[in-house]
Amino acid sequence: MKKLLPTSTAGSLPKPSWLAEPETLWSPWKLQDEALIEGKQDALRVSLQEQQLAGIDIVSDGEQTRQHFVTTFIEHLNGVDFENRKTVRIRNRYDANVPTVTGDVSRQNSVFVEDAKFLRQQTKQPIKWALPGPMTMIDTLYDDHYRSREKLAWEFAKILNQEAKELEAAGVDIIQFDEPAFNVFFDEVNDWGIATLERAIEGLKCETAVHICYGYGIKANTDWKKTLGTEWRQYEEIFPKLQKSNIDIISLECHNSRVPIELLGLLRGKKVMVGAIDVATNTIETPEEVADTLRKALQFVDADKLYPCTNCGMTPLPRAVARAKLHALSAGTDIVRKELSV
Numbered sequence: 044m045k046k047l048l049p050t051s052t053a054g055s056l057p058k059p060s061w062l063a064e065p066e067t068l069w070s071p072w073k074l075q076d077e078a079l080i081e082g083k084q085d086a087l088r089v090s091l092q093e094q095q096l097a098g099i100d101i102v103s104d105g106e107q108t109r110q111h112f113v114t115t116f117i118e119h120l121n122g123v124d125f126e127n128r129k130t131v132r133i134r135n136r137y138d139a140n141v142p143t144v145t146g147d148v149s150r151q152n153s154v155f156v157e158d159a160k161f162l163r164q165q166t167k168q169p170i171k172w173a174l175p176g177p178m179t180m181i182d183t184l185y186d187d188h189y190r191s192r193e194k195l196a197w198e199f200a201k202i203l204n205q206e207a208k209e210l211e212a213a214g215v216d217i218i219q220f221d222e223p224a225f226n227v228f229f230d231e232v233n234d235w236g237i238a239t240l241e242r243a244i245e246g247l248k249c250e251t252a253v254h255i256c257y258g259y260g261i262k263a264n265t266d267w268k269k270t271l272g273t274e275w276r277q278y279e280e281i282f283p284k285l286q287k288s289n290i291d292i293i294s295l296e297c298h299n300s301r302v303p304i305e306l307l308g309l310l311r312g313k314k315v316m317v318g319a320i321d322v323a324t325n326t327i328e329t330p331e332e333v334a335d336t337l338r339k340a341l342q343f344v345d346a347d348k349l350y351p352c353t354n355c356g357m358t359p360l361p362r363a364v365a366r367a368k369l370h371a372l373s374a375g376t377d378i379v380r381k382e383l384s385v
């Protein structure tokens with residue numbers, strides 16, 4: 044029998060301090076060459092074990108082998124010059140020094156497939172693998188070649204599709220595309236953002252997900268959230284079209300956010316990964332708080348389509364905090380499972 048309310052995480056988990064500087068985005072590696080490859084694999088094993096001990100049902104690599112959820116993928120592509128950097132405004136929110144697209148983009152070799160095979164060897168549980176989405180990728184670059192956000196997004200979608208097919212063949216059960224940019228550029232999302240995402244999943248037989256959040260708990264994001272008012276209605280702009288798309292699962296932020304819960308009703312029929320863990324605070328949720336968020340979501344999502352999850356990645360958090368939050372997610376989900384089985 045399929046387990047009700049299968050739990051998972053949005054993706055990233057903290058790295059051990061012997062591998063990378065803790066609580067830091069884009070943290071440089073502390074190892075080199077062969078030792079780095081081995082260190083990343085060991086970290087993946089530890090991250091998997093922490094998820095398993097916490098009772099997480101759909102496990103991931105905890106993104107232990109990548110420095111950043113967007114740039115690590117782009118580093119493996121042709122056509123992007125990492126020496127030639129320009130300052131751009133990311134998601135209309137903060138300035139970052141980013142690489143430049145200087146020629147046709149292409150993927151010479153697989154990026155994450157060996158890592159995915161390694162994870163597959165370690166567990167029989169369902170595994171989820173995260174890739175950046177096309178729109179979020181173009182928003183993290185300066186384009187001096189195509190000079191069209193849409194055109195570049197279509198090119199990235201083709202590349203992502205190649206990678207996704209190889210991940211599927213490696214035994215990945217759910218491929219997730221991270222698209223925080225969907226929460227900012229509504230016109231583009233509806234014009235071509237969702238269409239490029241559908242291009243990225245073309246021909247896949249495994250399940251597919253898109254993760255749309257309000258970002259990691261870093262200052263640029265928490266400052267932005269303060270400007271969004273008492274009700275965060277961004278999802279309202281994009282859910283109607285996502286509901287009609289071929290994407291199977293929508294992963295969204297819920298707990299402690301100001302997203303009106305009834306917006307989940309716009310996704311009727313889709314599976315929904317409901318964020319029941321806040322990644323912007325070190326305070327550990329109680330199981331009852333998690334259960335409360337899930338109960339509210341159940342008013343708008345059928346029980347067989349609800350997947351309890353975290354709001355976003357937990358890479359910037361202290362390890363002990365992230366671990367405790369995983370346990371809270373499981374314990375809170377158990378409470379609701381019992382209520383549903385009565």
Ligand SMILES: [Zn+2]
Pocket residue numbers: 053223254255256257258259354355356
């Ligand atoms: Zn996120």
